[in-house]
Amino acid sequence: MRYMLTYDLMETMRNTNEWLGASARALASYPAFAMVPNPGLQWMEAWGEVTERTFSRMVVKPDWGIHSVTGPDGRDHLVEVETVIERPFGDLIHFRVSGSEPCKRKVLLVAPMSGHYATLLRSTVQSLLGDVELYVTDWHNARDIPVSAGKFDIEDYTLYLVDFMRELGPDTHVIAVCQPAPLTLAATAYLAEQDPEAQPRSLTLIGGPIDPDATPTEVTDFGARVTMGQLESAMIQRVGFKYPGVGRLVYPGLLQLSSFMSMNAERHGKAFTDQIKRVADGQASDHDAHNRFYDEYLAVMDMTAEFYLSTVERIFKNGEIAKNEFVVDGHKVDIGKITKVAVKTVEGANDDISAPGQCVAALKLCTGLPDEMKASHLEPGAGHYGIFAGKSWRNNIRPLVLDFIDANNGTPGSKTAKKPANKNAA
Structure with missing residues (x-):
């Protein structure tokens, strides 16, 4: 109380x-x-x-505010947001561009759940619409989810991603931004073992803490300085009577x-x-x-206490992804089982949240993936926000990501697939 x-x-x-x-x-x-x-x-x-x-x-949850997009035909097409999968803690939504042919590039954009809504990626979404058939993870505010909906930790988050990928099929290209990068990598490896036919064609990880210890920052140092008991005592609260999630333990x-x-x-x-x-x-x-x-x-959302605490303990403190020791629903995930999904990492040279070295560590974990299916890019002068929403994203990174998708838009692992298009090859 x-x-x-x-x-x-x-x-x-x-x-x-x-x-x-x-x-x-x-x-x-x-x-x-x-x-x-x-x-x-x-x-x-x-x-x-x-x-x-x-x-x-x-x-207030911000609106996407994306009403139209200019198509290849030079005309403006209305954009409608429709829900493909509805779940208590997050939905899979589709940005349907009316009056246009479905794009050959099908992309799942995995939005971070780190205190802001998925609309934080609004400019990223706008820059991709018209060039890809776009799906986005739309995470819910924990204060609005009744306690009866149960828990939601990083294992549940990973299984949500697995279900979303299965729904979209093997012709999907996944882009994960920041926080979800390690869990998206784990979800891809999980599919590689449990349901190989549902694996995406490519995976692009942008500024994510795959190995937080590779290049420590103020964010990772904070996780190392405090104990889990201190963190739970100082950061976790119960939702008040004003919201549907009354009584739920959250990180506000x-x-x-x-x-x-x-x-x-x-x-x-x-x-x-x-x-x-x-x-x-x-x-x-x-x-x-x-x-x-x-x-x-300023538009912020609460995270469930179990998601926040398990992220700090298992991703940052214990480094389960970095050590390839992550367990989902009792199954130890082996990232080395990824053999047919092309993987690209993107980092910003001036990123003070996920510093260079943290994300590219994913490529070393993909021991079963041929070198020609690995790629990396380090954007000079770019900070954390700039690598997915700023000028660096629009002018340099976005074209490289689309080239990478096109280079791997054939059948996964087939000989007809092109080599990844890279600025910096891993």
């Missing part, structure tokens, strides 16, 4: 700040004050507007957000100060650069 009260306290603080912002904005814009112009009121209204928007976004999104913000407190503080000034000067807009970024960045 103590943890439930703590959860509700955080929500109360968020709600109070949203109310203060709304009240300041409404008070400062009171018509009678217009008779006595005062710069202080202008700044008060600007502060209220930015504050209200900031704290209200923290409990608001707690995760506070950690993210504190890592770059000075930069975020300046960003909000500058935005208040822009609002006061009439230079801000509803969809300006600040709002586009923070509307997504």
Whole structure:
């Protein structure tokens, strides 16, 4: 019960700040004050507007906001999001482009479940639509899932991916971004052993912690410094009475957000100060650069406690994937059993979350895969976000990934399949 009260306290603080912002904005814009112009009121209204928007976004799931895409025929085609598989903890969704022929490239984009919604990959999705038949994992907010739905840890996550791959079939190309990279690798190996006919044709891992110890960062060092008991005591809370998941043990999104913000407190503080000034000067807009970024960045979701704790313990502390000792549903997964799925890794030279060396470690684990089916790319000057959503992704990495997909779009393991198209070959 103590943890439930703590959860509700955080929500109360968020709600109070949203109310203060709304009240300041409404008070400062009171018509009678217009008779006595005062710069202080202008700044008060600007502060209220930015504050209200900031704290209200923290409990809202963003919309994909992708309404149309320009097809190869030069015409705009409407985009519809449809659910292919519906599960308690996450769905498999399909971005159907109406009025266009199905694309020969079928891609499953595995979104991270690390405190943000799958919409964090909105720009990645937009850049791929029109060139691929796109499916995305859409993970649910744990606070909205009743306790009766049961647990959800990294083994359950892996089995979800296995089911999604089976549903899409062996002509699928999988792209995993950040957190799910090690579990997607494990899911592919699981299929290689249990259901070889359902294996995807290629697997692209982008900035994921396959071997966190290969190049330690502040994120991996944190996992090494604290014990699991300390982590559970400090980070895990029970969902309050306001949400359907009341009583569920979670790692709250608001707690995760506070950690993210504190890592770059000075930069975020300046960003909000500058935005208040822009609002006061009439230079801000509803969809300006600040709002586009923070509307997504501030929208956080809770993770189940068992998923968060098992990720820290088994992926980061014990290095089960890195040591090829990962067990799923009582079955020890052997990554060396991957023999027909081409694997490519992508890293950013300036990535301070999954530093260079952590992701490319996947290729060493694929001992059963021929060298000509392995590929790697290190993007100079790119940080973590840039390798899947920034300029580096659009200009350099995306074309390489599509080339890699095309090079492996034949029958897996067949002699007709081309060599992987690489910038840096592993």
